Amino acid sequence: MKNNDWKERLNVVYSTNPDYSYETNKDEEPDTLPPAQQRLRVQLERKNRGGKVVTLVTGFVGTCDDLKELGKMLKSKCGVGGSAKDGEIIVQGDFKQRVVELLKAGGYTQTK
Numbered sequence: 641m642k643n644n645d646w647k648e649r650l651n652v653v654y655s656t657n658p659d660y661s662y663e664t665n666k667d668e669e670p671d672t673l674p675p676a677q678q679r680l681r682v683q684l685e686r687k688n689r690g691g692k693v694v695t696l697v698t699g700f701v702g703t704c705d706d707l708k709e710l711g712k713m714l715k716s717k718c719g720v721g722g723s724a725k726d727g728e729i730i731v732q733g734d735f736k737q738r739v740v741e742l743l744k745a746g747g748y749t750q751t752k
Contacts, residue, residue: 672702
C-alpha cells in the first residue's frame with residue numbers, strides 16, 4: 641500500500657512513473673549539548689526594533705523544543721515577553737546581567 645500523505649507531497653503535482661516515491665529533505669536537528677558545553681553569547685541589541693532594547697542570547701546548540709523551554713524559563717524569570725526561534729532567544733528589555741546570572745545558575749558556565 642502506498643503512502644498517500646498529501647502533506648509530504650505538497651510541491652508534487654503529478655507523476656506518471658508508477659515506482660516514483662517522493663523523498664523529503666528534512667534536516668535533522670542536532671542533539672542538545674549539556675549546559676556546561678553550551679557556548680552562549682548574551683548581548684543587547686537595538687537594530688530594527690524601533691529604538692527598543694532587547695537582550696539577545698545566541699549560540700544555543702540543540703533541538704527547537706529545548707531552545708523554547710530555555711527561552712520560556714528566561715522570559716518568566718525576568719517577567720517579560722520575547723521569543724525563541726532560529727537558534728536565538730530574544731528577551732524584551734535590558735536584562736543582560738539578569739540573564740547571565742540565570743544561565744550560570746542553570747549550569748551554563750560558558751556565557752559571554
